Amino acid sequence: MTQDELKQAVAREAIKYVVDGEIVGVGTGSTANFFIDELAKIKDSIKGAVASSEATAERLRGHGIDVFELNQVARMSVYIDGADEITAQGAMIKGGGGALTREKIVASVAEKFICIADASKLVKTLGKFPLPVEVIPMAQSAVARQLMKLNLGPDCEIELRFKDGKPFITDNGCIILDIIGLKIADPVALEAQINQITGVVSVGLFAKQGANVCLLGAPDGVKTMNF
Numbered sequence: 001m002t003q004d005e006l007k008q009a010v011a012r013e014a015i016k017y018v019v020d021g022e023i024v025g026v027g028t029g030s031t032a033n034f035f036i037d038e039l040a041k042i043k044d045s046i047k048g049a050v051a052s053s054e055a056t057a058e059r060l061r062g063h064g065i066d067v068f069e070l071n072q073v074a075r076m077s078v079y080i081d082g083a084d085e086i087t088a089q090g091a092m093i094k095g096g097g098g099a100l101t102r103e104k105i106v107a108s109v110a111e112k113f114i115c116i117a118d119a120s121k122l123v124k125t126l127g128k129f130p131l132p133v134e135v136i137p138m139a140q141s142a143v144a145r146q147l148m149k150l151n152l153g154p155d156c157e158i159e160l161r162f163k164d165g166k167p168f169i170t171d172n173g174c175i176i177l178d179i180i181g182l183k184i185a186d187p188v189a190l191e192a193q194i195n196q197i198t199g200v201v202s203v204g205l206f207a208k209q210g211a212n213v214c215l216l217g218a219p220d221g222v223k224t225m226n227f
């Protein structure tokens with residue numbers, strides 16, 4: 001099976017976690033897009049969705065699914081989203097598409113985070129994928145200096161994320177510093193350390209609040225991991 005077929009399989013499986021008549025929290029990225037396309041098939045059975053990015057909101061609306069602002073919603077049963085990396089404990093690196101902050105916010109309101117991923121995302125230790133840190137633009141240099149002081153390891157480098165030759169700007173008007181070369185032994189501790197740096201909006205470590213379930217797409221079928 002191709003990686004897209006694996007993503008499609010987990011997206012279909014995730015539909016089982018959608019609660020009739022409710023508002024669904026929806027993630028961002030290619031796997032989440034497959035989920036949105038599956039959600040569209042049952043759109044008459046849900047009230048609508050809360051999107052974790054402008055791109056996701058646009059795709060939802062394109063399918064005729066009502067999109068609610070998070071401020072209009074007091075609770076959600078599930079938030080369904082992909083990951084760049086996930087461990088056997090449910091800790092994740094997210095933000096490869098730049099949506100980490102709104103993803104973390106929407107996920108924090110949901111009762112369950114259902115991660116949908118192809119098997120290539122399952123790792124023993126987080127860090128092979130660059131760790132995104134969303135930063136207020138005027139704090140870029142100050143935050144980079146503070147990150148270097150964390151002694152993140154000999155192979156670590158910090159890169160400003162670019163897109164189409166210009167600094168990537170998030171939906172929140174911020175920049176992203178990617179930390180490459182990490183081996184994250186304690187994701188919860190590192191998430192807390194980076195969150196405390198003045199100028200940091202959020203970090204793409206979902207460890208203190210990781211996934212509750214991971215639907216992992218593999219050639220021999222979808223595996224369900226409960227955390």
Ligand SMILES: O=C[C@H](O)[C@H](O)[C@H](O)COP(=O)(O)O
Nearest residue numbers: 029030031082095096097099
């Ligand atoms: O910012 C993007 C999100 O964190 C995505 O969930 C993550 O990057 C995984 O994306 P994909 O499903 O395209 O691999």
